[in-house]
Amino acid sequence: MKKYKQLFxxxxxxxxxxxxxxxxxxxxxxxxxxxxxxxxxxVRKALALLQEEGLIEKVRGQGSKVIKREQFDFPVxxxxxxQELVCQYGMHSKTNVVSLEKITVDQKLSSVTGFPPYRxxxxxxxxxxxxxxxxxxxxxxxxxxxxxHLTREIGEKSIYDYLENNLGLDIxxxxxxxxxxxxxxxxxxxxxxxxxxxxxxxxxxxxxxDGRQFQYTESRHKLDKFRFVDFAKRQKDQSSHSxxxxxxxxxxxx
Numbered sequence: 001m002k003k004y005k006q007l008f009x010x011x012x013x014x015x016x017x018x019x020x021x022x023x024x025x026x027x028x029x030x031x032x033x034x035x036x037x038x039x040x041x042x043v044r045k046a047l048a049l050l051q052e053e054g055l056i057e058k059v060r061g062q063g064s065k066v067i068k069r070e071q072f073d074f075p076v077x078x079x080x081x082x083q084e085l086v087c088q089y090g091m092h093s094k095t096n097v098v099s100l101e102k103i104t105v106d107q108k109l110s111s112v113t114g115f116p117p118y119r120x121x122x123x124x125x126x127x128x129x130x131x132x133x134x135x136x137x138x139x140x141x142x143x144x145x146x147x148x149h150l151t152r153e154i155g156e157k158s159i160y161d162y163l164e165n166n167l168g169l170d171i172x173x174x175x176x177x178x179x180x181x182x183x184x185x186x187x188x189x190x191x192x193x194x195x196x197x198x199x200x201x202x203x204x205x206x207x208x209x210d211g212r213q214f215q216y217t218e219s220r221h222k223l224d225k226f227r228f229v230d231f232a233k234r235q236k237d238q239s240s241h242s243x244x245x246x247x248x249x250x251x252x253x254x
Contacts, residue, residue, distance in 0.1 A: 003038055004045035010036075011046065015055050015066055026056065026064040096127040096134075097155045098190060102144060113141050113216035114205045120144045124155050127190055134192045137220045146214045163214075170209040177203045180223075187220055196223055 001009075014020055027035065032043045047064055050056045056064045103109075105119045115121060121141045128136035140159070142150065147163065154162045163169045181201045183193055193199070199220045206215040 004042045004049070007032075007036055007038060007042060007046035008049040011050060012053070012055060015050075020066045022066055024066045025059075025062060026066065028063055092132075093128060093130045095156045096129060097152045098125040098127060100124045100150065100152055100155060105141075109141075114213055115141065115143065115216065122147065122150045124150070124159075125190075126155055133222075134190065135222045137187060137191050138217060139220075140215060140217045143212075143214045146208075146212065169214070171214075172207055172209040174204045174206040177201075179203075181220075191220070191222065193222065198223060 011020075011026065020026060026032070026047075029040060029043050029047070032038075032046075033040055036043075047056065047058075050064070051058065055066065057067050059065050101123055102120060103123050105113065105115045105117055105121055107117055109115070110117045110119075113121075121144055124138075124140045124142070126138045126140070127134045128138065130136070142159070146169070147167065150159075160171060164171060179201045180198050183191075183197055183199050187193060187199055191199070200223060202219045202221065204215070204217050204219075205213055206217065207213050
């Protein structure tokens with residue numbers, strides 16, 4: 001990892017762990033150069049990254065000020081639980097279980113969730129409160145045959161932690177769909193939307209390593225609180241690659 005990225009990670013961690021409080025100023029560029037034994041260019045690149053990530057702002061004549069992070073990166077391709085995200089970013093968050101009930105999947109719900117008709121599932125609705133604002137509404141359906149026992153206490157903490165560490169389940173992969181939806185009546189009642197008329201909906205079918213679907217969830221997010229990010233790697237055209245290799249072999253034979 002390049003030095004400026006290492007420095008960025010170090011200062012980011014210091015901010016998230018509140019060694020630097022919101023409103024504090026970071027040490028001067030000169031002091032950072034001295035403290036970390038790096039070049040001024042490295043310091044400036046690290047500070048630029050911190051600013052891009054919304055962790056600091058430059059105040060003319062004063063330096064780099066730690067600010068409240070308004071958006072959190074939500075990884076698109078990784079299967080990350082909400083509580084893992086909270087720990088990663090040091091978010092001030094709590095979970096409120098609105099309802100927990102057992103229901104039988106009908107034909108309509110089956111077409112939405114992927115569970116077969118007549119399957120008994122848990123339905124749990126949870127508010128995710130970030131900085132005292134209800135920013136996410138989670139509606140989860142969990143296969144009762146795989147998860148016989150579920151409580152509000154488990155829902156308030158971490159369902160994935162319970163499944164992996166108490167039930168020994170191997171959570172493997174998910175199919176996800178991202179859409180921008182109009183806010184419905186439930187959103188307006190259970191979320192702090194203000195004047196927002198739209199939300200980001202993330203629908204996921206989640207599977208165990210043995211291929212069994214154990215969960216369907218829809219997470220409905222405030223537009224201004226999360227930024228959905230991914231790492232994309234270009235796949236080379238295999239036919240072109242094979243042609244190039246064949247051409248190389250032909251040239252070698254010549």
